[in-house]
Amino acid sequence: MHVHFLDPYRPRTSPVHVLDGRVKFVLTVAFILTASLTPVTAWPVYILLFALMLSVEILSGLGVGYVLKRALLALPFVLAAFPVIFTNGETALFSLSIGSWTLIAHAEGLARFVSVLSVQAAIVMASSTPFPELLQAMRAVGIPRLLVGMFGLMWRYLFVLVDEALRLMGARAARSGQSTESGHRYGRSVLWRARVTGGMAGNLFLRAFERSDRIYVAMLSRGYDGEVRLLPLPPMTGATWGALVAGLALLGLLLSFGILFWG
Amino acid sequence: MVAPVQPMHIPDGFLSTLVSVVFWVVSAIAVAYALRRVDKDLGERQVPLMGVLAAAIFAGQMLNFSITGGTSGHLLGAALATILLGPWAAVIVLTSVVSIQALIFQDGGLLALGANLFNMAVVGVTVSYFVYTSIQKLARGKSWGVFVGGAAAAWLSIVIASLAAALELAFSGTTPANISVPAMGGIHMLIGIGEGLITVGALAFLYAARRDLFQIGETAPKGGAAVWTFGLVIALALAILSPLASAHPDGLEWVAGQKGFLEAARAPLYKVIPDYAFPGINNKAFATIIAGILGTLLVFGVALGVACWRRKKA
Structure with missing residues (x-):
């Protein structure tokens, strides 16, 4: 099959690749939601989420470097947002003195870097799931079949x-x-x-x-009559349900931990 | 080479959870309605047409031209899609483009996708439709209406969509409105020029090659009035809200406090924007620019009213 440079899917045989696309889709959204709902001051939870993400990356066989490189390409926004750490918020984390300038870093500003976590989850999903499986996942969560088609x-x-x-x-x-000769203007x-x-x-x-x-x-x-017909979704096996419930439970635990202690 | 990353795609983590969820709901309703309209108007042809055109808009965003140094202009396509396909189909095409960009290419976050869809597919298309059809009416079928209308629709759709994004960021407490509105608006006033130029180039080519593709404005699609009104409301709401928000960032805070939003949720639903002036940014100057846009819109509205009135009399 023709492999296009745009397609982020990287075929491997890792457990992450084998996992049902629907489970990956739901867990990715749940991960992003967890990172978004965790209170900004709950830094240990962020470290745990980051550790979780790193383990998934290693487990997927994609490599941490690959994911981080793609994350950097996808997020020039984060670099632009860097000054926000110092401009916004009430909870001071640390202060930096450069000459007569004093910069105070705020937890609220740092929270914008949660996007670094979220984007990694999205990259792992896109790189470990073939697109047809993502389409199945979208159908499973109730996106209109016309749109999925x-x-x-x-x-x-x-x-x-x-x-x-x-x-x-x-x-x-x-x-x-266009010419390589100097003095020749292009266009x-x-x-x-x-x-x-x-x-x-x-x-x-x-x-x-x-x-x-x-x-x-x-x-x-070929007999098309305006109706979008898609193959029936494969049944969810016990193991697939298990993975889904375990993943959601873990994320729920981390979130409640964050809210209980730092909320 | 990857499709260019546009500053208008908000990543996850930049919007508060509440703002994200609210915009998801709004966009879902808008897209569902557009889907029904397209289903009625186009019937069974729609799936191949929309799918392929969404791919074309995506690929068209790769076409660029060098401006100077390392910068280049490229196309977003909301105005072009609206002019050629009509508003409902354009909403669906842009929804497909923006969703795939978020899902596969991480251009914009998944949680923030609702807001990104709102800015690009809903606001971008309605503003384009409103501006283009209004200018078409003024031009009374003369060909300059297509080009002036196309340029204005392209430029304004980009600027207004970026203002919507800036206000979402402000409401999330990410950046105070007096920074995000002039910053986003200012950058997109420049980006919008590139969009306008490419859109006019594309329209000029298509006008010469396939004039039959230009249907909207000549025969208004059913329900166009609803989109038109919605476009006007969005344009005016943003034009009024933006200068207010950027001149009085604590005005929004006050509204939130009055409505009891601040107490309603324990999580920082609407973060308090500190009284903060960014050194080096004179936001009075930007407020003037935005007031200028507001003035333009008002003048435009009056001109349109006069044109409609004259046509009714005739």
Whole structure:
């Protein structure tokens, strides 16, 4: 099968990969919710959550480095939010003195870095679960089947159209007179470049529009009647239920621990 | 190369749990309604059409052009989708794009997805529709309406959506409104220019190649009035709320206190924004800019009213 550079799924045989997609989906959301609901001052709970995340990363065979690298790519927001640590909140954690400046770090600001935890959970889920299993999970939690059907089709054609966009950009680079010689300016004014990019976006849209027509006709030819039919969900085994309940119990325990002692 | 990360996608941890949940509920209702409308209008063609066009918007976001230095302009696509597909279908297409970005590419958080959907799919589309159809009416079917309308819709949809994001951050107590509103608004006033230019380029191409695709504005889809009104309400609410919030951050706090929000939940539902002025940011100047937008919107509203009145008389 054609493997596309955009697809984050990394096939392994780890227990995390084997775990049912529905369980992973629910546990990921529960993890993010737990991190979000834990009181900002409950730092030991955050350390435990972080340890939990690290163990899952190691267990998944994806590697901590892989997950952290992707997290960094996904979160330039966090770097931008760095000053927030020092500007906002009532609970002082520590203060830093640089010359005549004194910076006071606040727990409330630090809480924004919870996003570092949440994003790792999302990365592990996306990297260890093939997309069709995620679609199953979305159906299982009650997302309308029409929307799930569209997500599935979008995923199918995402790679086709990204390739199309890359071809358009390749053609532009080849035809716009880009030169390695110094003093040779590439393209004309910014306005001209924007118009060309817009034309390419329109072109991409038009191709997608025409392709959707072809797909619709092909679907009709195979008996499509407007109803989105999906395969029945595989049954939940005892072990799958066990994993779900154990995971939720662990997260619930951590959350109540945080609220009880630091709430 | 990965699709560009946009500052408008709020990650998890930046919104309070309450704000996240409220916006999840609002977005779920809006998307469910849009899904029903699309089902009625498009019928069985919708699944392949929406799915492929969502993929196209996603891929279109990779197209960029260099502005200067390392910066580049690229497309978000809310206005383009609205103009070509109509408001309901555009909501569904953008919902698919934003959801997949969060789920697979971690562009924006999962808990914050409700708020991100609200900003990009709901606010972005309604503002685009409102602006585009209004200018179309003023242009009375002349071709400049498509381009001026497209540019204005693209620019305003980005700016207003970013103001919505800034207010969500302020309500969550992440950043005081007097910092987040001018910062987000200011950046997106620039980003919006790139969006406007690309949108106009795309419309110019499509207008030359396939004029039959331009249906909205000429034959208004049923229920368009509801979207139009909603767009106006959102645009005005944000335009009024933003300068208020940025000029009097404790005004919001006061409202929260009055309503008993502060006591209602033990968890920091609405964190107290300290009386804090960021050194180096003169927020009076930004308040003026935002007041300028408000003025523009009002003038625009009056012009529109006059145009409608004239048309009725004629």
